[in-house]
Amino acid sequence: MGAVALGMVVAVGGIVHASTFDDLVTVDVDGVVTDVRTESETVRELLAEKGVELDSTTKVSPAVTSDIDDGDVVKVRRAKAVTLVVDGKISQNTVHDVDVESALQTLGVQPREGASLSMDLDERLGLDGNSLVVSNPKRVTLKVDGRKRAVTTSAPTMEALLAQEGVTVGALDEVKPGLGAYLKPRQSTRVVRIKKVTRVEKLAVDHEVTYTNDSSLFAGDTEVVKDGRDGLDRARVELILADGKVRERRIVSRSSVREPITEVVKRGTKNPDSVDGGVWDRIAKCESGGNWSINTGNGYYGGLQFSLATWRSVGGPGYPHEQSKATQIKYAKILQARSGWGQWSCAAKVGVH
Structure with missing residues (x-):
């Protein structure tokens, strides 16, 4: 009887020992939940036993140094990189959440009704990086x-x-x-809209101008000896159209239709200061003080004080005061022949009628 009793105590003692050191614990690793029996004394030992690797970024609850008790729930949440784009604004984040919905809550993002998401709310986050795009209306x-x-x-x-x-x-x-x-x-x-088109065009070819010096003409004066004429080419042209407007134009090939003719022009070299102005010098002395390049701002120009309209009416180039003395006298003679000396109030004063 005593031996039997002793055996029962040992057996009972063995049962008590098993219930103390074989705890039933729930392990939740990033949402993957398993119930395990363990003889581990701490959370760290339990996770090592189950092959769960930890690093400095992993969150464990309760702490890895905590003792294991029957019925405990151990949560492991590993760090997950999330590239978040919200309505075009991009940010780089690290979260420990399991799914998209929890991550958005952690990051303070509340999609509006009708928003488009690149991942479902209940989709699990991966450990190798996640791209999450939220586009609200x-x-x-x-x-x-x-x-x-x-x-x-x-x-x-x-x-x-x-x-x-x-x-x-x-x-x-x-x-x-x-x-x-x-x-x-x-x-x-x-x-x-970009479009390429090719068409044939006729292109003008500028003619050249050659000059020869002529001592019988005053410096600044020219005389056309031979009229020039532009040439003409036929060209194949490629156009780049952007919304129908020409953005770029490129000549692919061209051939001559008509050759250009060179213009020949005599160019004066005679010193205008050598001109004996005679009566014109006297009129200029009275009109402008003899200053052939004067522009007083009163609408009259040069030594003989032409108005611009009168100057142009006799074919004068540019502005009178910009031309040589000889050129001003040249066109004054044309005006005098057409309209008489009365065009200059000073003519009578210097004895010209």
Whole structure:
């Protein structure tokens, strides 16, 4: 009887020992939950036993130094990189949440009704990095095919917006911002239609001008000896059109239709100061003090005080005061022959009638 009793005590003692050191614990590693029996005394030992690796960024609850008790729940949350884009604003973040919804709460992001998300709210976050795009309904301006319109959209990118609006993009077309660009509130967007066309054009070829010096003409005076004429080419031209307007023009090939003719011009070399002005010097002395380059600002110019209208009426070039003395006298003679000496009030004063 005593032996039997002793055996029972040992057996009972063994049972008590097993219940004390074989605890039932729940381990939750990033949402993966398992119930385990363990003889580990601390959280660290338990996780090591189950092959759960820890680093300095991992969060464990309760702390790894905590003792294990039956019924404990041990949570392990590893760090997860999240590239977050909210309505075009990009940020880099690290969270310890298990799913998208929890991460958004941690990051203080509350998607509005109708928002577009690149990941489902209940989708688990990966350990190798996550890209999370939240695009709330927003107003943007879209210009395409000559029409500009306001659009309310949750499309995260320009490409998604164009797909939503049924806009096709050709291989040469320009999209601003780019197809992969994230849309921001109140953003202006545009599709520029690019087209290449080739056509045949007639192109003028400038003629050359050659000059020969002539001592019988005053310096500054010229005389055309032989008229020049522009040539003409036929050219094959490639045009780059942006929304129908020429952006770039390139000549692919050209051939001559008519050769240009060189113009020949005599150019005077005679010193205008050597001119004996005679009566014109006397008139200029009275009209302008003999200053052939004067511009007083009163609407009359040069030594003989031409008005611009009168000067032009006799074929005078430019402004009178910018021309040589000889040139001013040349056109004064034309005016005198046409209208008489009365054109100059000083003529009578210097004895010319």
